[in-house]
């Protein structure tokens with residue numbers, strides 16, 4: 001799929017901060033013909049959007065809506081919300097991987113992941129290890145085009161308050177003029193544009209977009 005081609009996109013995580021920006025951009029982009037966005041929540045109706053309600057813990061792969069040439073994944077939770085490391089891993093590793101495997105089986109050639117800075121299967125940190133293992137496992141599937149967009153702290157308005165992230169965001173905003181680009185806040189719309197650009201460009205091989213390429217006004 002080269003730039004300019006039309007595309008049917010499958011988006012998981014569309015109700016989240018980054019995912020909602022991807023959805024908005026994709027629906028407005030004439031190169032995207034149709035968006036399938038399975039999730040737990042109903043989404044606002046749009047002529048190009050199909051948003052089936054889906055329980056990821058029970059997905060069989062037989063559901064008819066798993067279709068599209070490209071996948072963008074912005075799924076994710078926090079250990080606090082998930083309740084345990086195992087539950088976190090289910091959402092941040094197992095669900096994105098299951099979606100990838102079944103979409104690849106159904107012919108998708110492109111997968112773009114909203115990963116995270118520091119993703120590393122051998123990291124000392126649990127969060128970075130989960131993200132790194134997901135990247136590794138996705139690479140083994142055989143997509144023609146795979147991209148890992150790796151933001152640092154994501155900036156944007158959330159429905160729920162995340163105290164730690166709120167404090168980090170305030171500190172990073174004050175320190176922004178003297179911080180290296182790598183450590184600046186990455187605004188959700190900038191990350192979303194990068195994810196969509198990767199899906200549309202569909203460059204063969206594996207591409208990593210680092211946090212320093214995701215800066216802009218929050």
Ligand SMILES: NC(=O)c1ccc[n+]([C@@H]2O[C@H](COP(=O)([O-])OP(=O)(O)OC[C@H]3O[C@@H](n4cnc5c(N)ncnc54)[C@H](OP(=O)(O)O)[C@@H]3O)[C@@H](O)[C@H]2O)c1
Nearest residue numbers: 013014015016017018040074075076077116151152153154
């Ligand atoms: N927060 C940061 O600063 C940061 C930094 C780097 C990378 N990241 C990563 O970036 C990605 C996107 O982040 P975000 O801030 O946009 O996330 P978010 O706003 O929390 O959205 C997460 C999405 O995942 C879905 N989800 C969560 N748990 C689910 C479950 N059990 N079953 C089905 N769907 C579930 C949510 O659906 P519901 O609306 O139904 O809950 C939502 O659509 C995540 O993978 C995150 O780890 C985050």
